[in-house]
Amino acid sequence: xxxxxxxxxxxxxxxxxxxxxxxxxxxxxxxxxxxxxxxxxxxxxxxxxxxxxxxxxxxxxxxxxxxxxxxxxxxxxxxxxxxxxxxxxxxxxxxxxxxxxxxxxxxxxxxxxxxxxxxxxxxxxxxxxxxxxxxxxxxxxxxxxxxxxxxxxxxxxxxxxxxxxxxxxxxxxxxxxxxxxxxxxxxxxxxxxxxxxxxxxxxxxxxxxxxxxxxxxxxxxxxxxxxxxxxxxxxxxxxxxxxxxxxxxxxxxxxxxxxxxxxxxxxxxxxxxxxxxxxxxxxxxxxxxxxxxxxxxxxxxxxxxxxxxxxxxxxxxxxxxxxxxxxxxxxxxxxxxxxxxxxxxxxxxxxxxxxxxxxxxxxxxxxxxxxxxxxxxxxxxxxxxxxxxxxxxxxxxxxxxxxxxxxxxxxxxxxxxxxxxxxxxxxxxxxxxxxxxxxxxxxxxxxxxxxxxxxxxxxxxxxxxxxxxxxxxxxxxxxxxxxxxxxxxxxxxxxxxxxxxxxxxxxxxxxxxxxxxxxxxxxxxxxxxxxxxxxxxxxxxxxxxxxxxxxxxxxxxxxxxxxxxxxxxxxxxxxxxxxxxxxxxxxxxxxxxxxxxxxxxxxxxxxxxxxxxxxxxxxxxxx
Numbered sequence: 001x002x003x004x005x006x007x008x009x010x011x012x013x014x015x016x017x018x019x020x021x022x023x024x025x026x027x028x029x030x031x032x033x034x035x036x037x038x039x040x041x042x043x044x045x046x047x048x049x050x051x052x053x054x055x056x057x058x059x060x061x062x063x064x065x066x067x068x069x070x071x072x073x074x075x076x077x078x079x080x081x082x083x084x085x086x087x088x089x090x091x092x093x094x095x096x097x098x099x100x101x102x103x104x105x106x107x108x109x110x111x112x113x114x115x116x117x118x119x120x121x122x123x124x125x126x127x128x129x130x131x132x133x134x135x136x137x138x139x140x141x142x143x144x145x146x147x148x149x150x151x152x153x154x155x156x157x158x159x160x161x162x163x164x165x166x167x168x169x170x171x172x173x174x175x176x177x178x179x180x181x182x183x184x185x186x187x188x189x190x191x192x193x194x195x196x197x198x199x200x201x202x203x204x205x206x207x208x209x210x211x212x213x214x215x216x217x218x219x220x221x222x223x224x225x226x227x228x229x230x231x232x233x234x235x236x237x238x239x240x241x242x243x244x245x246x247x248x249x250x251x252x253x254x255x256x257x258x259x260x261x262x263x264x265x266x267x268x269x270x271x272x273x274x275x276x277x278x279x280x281x282x283x284x285x286x287x288x289x290x291x292x293x294x295x296x297x298x299x300x301x302x303x304x305x306x307x308x309x310x311x312x313x314x315x316x317x318x319x320x321x322x323x324x325x326x327x328x329x330x331x332x333x334x335x336x337x338x339x340x341x342x343x344x345x346x347x348x349x350x351x352x353x354x355x356x357x358x359x360x361x362x363x364x365x366x367x368x369x370x371x372x373x374x375x376x377x378x379x380x381x382x383x384x385x386x387x388x389x390x391x392x393x394x395x396x397x398x399x400x401x402x403x404x405x406x407x408x409x410x411x412x413x414x415x416x417x418x419x420x421x422x423x424x425x426x427x428x429x430x431x432x433x434x435x436x437x438x439x440x441x442x443x444x445x446x447x448x449x450x451x452x453x454x455x456x457x458x459x460x461x462x463x464x465x466x467x468x469x470x471x472x473x474x475x476x477x478x479x480x481x482x483x484x485x486x487x488x489x490x491x492x493x494x495x496x497x498x499x500x501x502x503x504x505x506x507x508x509x510x511x512x513x514x515x516x517x518x519x520x521x522x523x524x525x526x527x528x529x530x531x532x533x534x535x536x537x538x539x540x541x542x543x544x545x546x547x548x549x550x551x552x553x554x555x556x557x558x559x560x561x562x563x564x565x566x567x568x569x570x571x572x573x574x575x576x577x578x579x580x581x582x583x584x585x586x587x588x589x590x591x592x593x594x595x596x597x598x599x600x601x602x603x604x605x606x607x608x609x610x611x612x613x614x615x616x617x618x619x620x621x622x623x
Contacts, residue, residue, distance in 0.1 A: 133174055138606035139511035141167045145610070146518060161214070171607065190325045194351045195235035197275075198223060201263065202467050203611060204239045208246050209465065213444040215255045221465045222383040223263040225390040230354035231273065233346070237322045241330075244315040245279040245342050252340070253283035260379050266345055273350055278343035286334040294332060295320045316342075362475045363392035366413035370398045370432070372422045380466070384417070387471035404431060412437040415459075415478040420447045429456045438478040442466065498617055499524040502544070506536035506562065507551040507583065512606070516549060516583070519610060523617070533562030540566050545578055546621050550600070552584040559584075560598050567599045579620035 144164045152160065205221050212219040242261070249259045259281045267274030286294060295316050320330040323344045334340035367388050369381060374397075381397075388395045394413075402410050418432040420443035429451065433439050438459040443451065451461055460477045462470055503525045507513045510531075517527045528543070530536050534557040536550060548566070550559040557565075563580050570577055582595040582603045592603040602616050 141607040142515040191234040198229040200235045213446045218258045219465045220260040220380045230351035232349040241319045244319045249281040253281045272347045276345045280341040282339035285336045287336045365393040367415045368398045368413040369417045501546040502526045504545045504548045505529045508554040533557030536562045537565045548580045549583045
């Protein structure tokens with residue numbers, strides 16, 4: 001009671017005092033100027049009325065709160081009454097109290113069901129919309145990639161790039177909305193599976209190389225080469241986190257800027273390795289105020305950020321949640337107009353089923369990096385030096401004035417590495433390739449077309465950013481004592497051919513069928529296409545295939561049912577198992593596990609990733 005009186009006093013006394021002062025002041029002003037002035041009188045009247053309405057609202061709000069409190073106290077008193085003097089309660093009163101309590105619980109249960117059904121319907125709607133959007137996007141992106149490999153004018157290439165970028169942006173938005181929905185529904189799950197850390201990072205980085213090239217950004221990657229790459233965790237979530245961070249760095253870094261990804265060991269014991277991942281840039285940066293809100297949903301740095309740079313503002317929110325679910329914390333360090341670094345630390349279990357990596361010893365090799373002038377200081381060059389020296393080779397810097405302008409002979413290394421960024425003028429590539437030692441050219445997607453294998457006789461031509469795997473390739477190719485290998489690009493490494501393999505593809509979307517048929521045929525496979533699960537079963541019974549790509553949602557018979565029939569036939573006839581790959585636009589949490597539990601061997605997501613398809617074929621066909 002005392003508390004209610006005090007609350008009322010706190011709320012109402014200031015208003016009463018304000019009413020009295022306002023009324024007195026208004027009355028004095030009215031008398032002072034002109035008592036006959038209707039305007040001043042109306043103003044006085046308005047002040048009084050508004051003050052009274054305010055007092056009335058406060059009183060009503062207090063009355064409503066007290067009424068709710070009394071209802072709650074009444075229920076609690078009923079419980080106490082039942083507990084203390086149950087024997088003295090009239091049976092009729094007791095029954096009424098029980099009915100009232102049961103009614104309240106019934107209402108709560110009904111409300112809970114409604115909320116759950118609403119959440120499930122929302123999740124199903126988002127999942128369905130994701131599938132429907134991804135299906136046509138798969139065709140758009142796939143054929144765009146094929147178009148890029150064909151001869152086209154500069155204008156056409158520009159238009160193709162615009163189509164590809166727009167499609168990727170749309171996919172990013174769809175993914176962000178789905179991930180946010182999973183977070184809100186607390187359905188985001190973290191895997192714990194063995195994976196190769198270096199390969200996961202290389203594949204993630206490779207998808208951003210072209211984006212960095214378009215802005216002429218120096219993109220460096222340094223993964224501590226002393227780490228064991230065999231770990232246990234969630235490679236998909238890790239890749240998605242790095243994708244968001246690298247994508248943001250490229251987006252908010254101006255042309256000719258710098259971006260670096262670092263992965264370093266911060267702790268280690270017999271079971272776990274603590275790894276720090278950081279992505280830094282020299283872009284627009286963040287103020288202290290912006291850093292406090294940057295991880296909030298839809299909270300981009302400024303109101304104009306989304307208009308200038310695009311995006312949903314969800315990427316960092318989702319990334320932080322993923323890092324937290326994996327046991328870390330995503331943090332940021334930044335200075336406005338100087339750049340930003342996002343970083344997090346994860347403890348990953350060591351995969352003890354694999355022995356530590358043993359690399360070829362290149363201690364007999366000497367390697368040089370040629371630079372135009374001595375004043376160049378780049379993280380990219382430091383990364384290359386660390387990788388080369390870890391593999392045992394000797395590393396030195398060389399400069400153009402000594403190599404091409406000096407009359408004094410220079411002791412050349414076994415391998416000289418050149419950066420295409422510094423050899424763009426006519427005749428410079430020929431000059432670099434003409435040195436009396438094996439020469440390697442580091443280039444990017446934009447500059448690679450300028451390399452003519454008939455004119456520029458490099459031992460190897462490698463796309464940046466440089467990784468440990470690419471460094472091993474450089475040293476291996478250049479150290480062979482056979483005749484020099486003339487490689488024009490990474491195509492020799494990256495375009496695996498699977499000659500002699502026969503694939504069955506089941507998909508009801510004709511555009512997607514045509515796309516995957518072209519992709520697989522370009523990889524050397526013979527391809528048979530059907531449009532529903534029933535035909536896929538029939539074809540698998542009467543013909544022999546090395547691998548089957550099975551769409552999930554198809555008419556007549558869906559992919560899961562078709563997989564069941566194929567497995568049943570293999571068991572009954574004691575046939576060798578043919579790997580079945582789920583080919584779907586569904587990306588909901590647990591889909592991969594669900595399909596593999598039904599007997600499928602792997603899972604490929606639309607829009608199709610050609611590199612992912614290659615890895616799947618290599619793994620399941622032993623090519």
